Ligand SMILES: Nc1ncnc2c1ncn2[C@@H]1O[C@H](COP(=O)(O)OP(=O)(O)OP(=O)(O)O)[C@@H](O)[C@H]1O
């Protein structure tokens with residue numbers, strides 16, 4: 001690297017987000033360097049998916065700055081956003097493959113929509129990516145005919161078809177058995193090695209996190225608890241992080257009066 | 269009491285919001301039709317034709333059967349009513365005007381709302397739930413350009429086409445019954461129909477059906493895009509889109525008829 005401090009690929013500054021009138025992110029800061037695998041970890045409802053949706057430009061933040069590849073996506077023209085999206089790949093939790101298309105058509109869609117490549121080149125490129133995710137020969141199946149692990153891999157192939165600089169991955173191991181999910185972890189590492197992609201993974205799987213992460217961001221109830229390398233997180237003295245790592249149930253304080261009010265349905 | 273008012277207030281805000289969303293969806297569709305190619309996102313011709321097949325061609329048999337039945341029904345009613353005045357031969361004019369101005373557009377509108385409007389809501393709702401809509405957006409494909417515009421164009425072409433088809437079949441239905449019932453030949457019936465109809469009568473019905481087409485498509489998409497909450501949400505959105513589309517069609521029809529006959 002010739003620059004002393006390379007510009008981060010993803011930079012989130014004091015991101016505040018609401019669903020309706022309920023604030024779910026209370027000022028999240030995040031900075032992800034070129035080529036690293038950043039895992040955003042946290043319990044259920046901590047706001048992982050919400051952070052991800054904001055980074056993808058699917059939700060608009062209440063306030064804060066989100067920079068991807070140096071561009072602030074909260075103040076960007078629609079056509080610039082389109083151009084930026086060609087450098088970004090996303091693999092959704094459920095795969096989000098288009099059910100009306102074959103696996104091959106799914107993977108080819110970004111190429112068909114964004115490039116002028118001829119059909120033969122497109123087909124070769126699709127086969128290469130399918131090969132990379134170990135799905136060679138499956139391009140003519142429909143998504144409904146695939147197993148859960150295959151859906152994830154096909155979604156990954158679609159996410160990397162444009163050779164993105166930045167790859168987002170939502171819950172890679174959700175709903176998969178340990179073996180398949182371990183294979184997926186290897187695949188993520190392989191992709192980083194082959195394409196030098198910066199990868200952001202959102203997950204609550206500890207094993208998977210410790211296998212693939214360069215750095216970990218721990219999110220809790222809309223706040224960032226810590227950002228650090230695997231060992232730093234492992235050795236953290238923070239109680240909430242320890243709870244999360246040791247799968248301890250959190251203590252829930254119950255206010256007796258409030259509880260009574262809730263039961264009787266009276267507010268205030 | 270206060271709660272009741274609050275409920276009404278919230279429902280009003282909700283429907284105004286929905287109306288706003290529907291208008292923006294329509295405006296955005298026109299944007300893509302006009303400027304899509306310039307932004308490198310042209311509207312897909314093949315997707316539009318595919319939608320036309322689904323909306324139009326596949327609906328021909330059921331359209332034919334319904335409009336034929338409506339023609340017969342009008343003939344039965346017309347002949348019975350006019351008999352009282354000894355003017356049953358005037359039924360020809362009655363059938364021609366009511367089929368072209370009212371019944372063909374209305375029947376086709378309601379039929380397509382039930383058949384294709386619900387299909388739009390279900391398809392888009394399912395895509396919303398499975399994050400396929402999000403996937404389109406992050407790939408950089410506008411869901412409006414990719415999903416709404418082809419279906420909207422297909423509706424705008426096919427609903428009037430089917431209505432025109434229903435005009436003809438409906439009048440044949442009327443003729444079929446009248447020829448059996450009255451002392452009149454098919455040829456004479458056709459001659460008198462042609463003499464009774466002016467282009468305006470047919471056009472009035474066709475313009476209505478263009479409006480119905482837009483209503484069906486936009487209502488289907490508004491409901492589909494607003495789905496949340498899994499399979500149950502899709503079911504609700506589907507039902508809602510059919511009820512809303514049919515209600516709006518009937519109201520629009522009334523308004524239209526009022527202004528066109530004033
Ligand atoms: N569409 C929505 N409307 C309203 N509130 C929402 C919505 N989506 C999420 N929330 C709320 O926002 C908070 C954060 O949710 P989010 O989905 O980001 O959590 P998460 O960390 O992804 O959890 P999980 O691991 O269960 O997916 C939760 O309290 C949730 O109830």
Ligand SMILES: [Mg+2]
Pocket residue numbers: 048049050
């Ligand atoms: Mg989530």
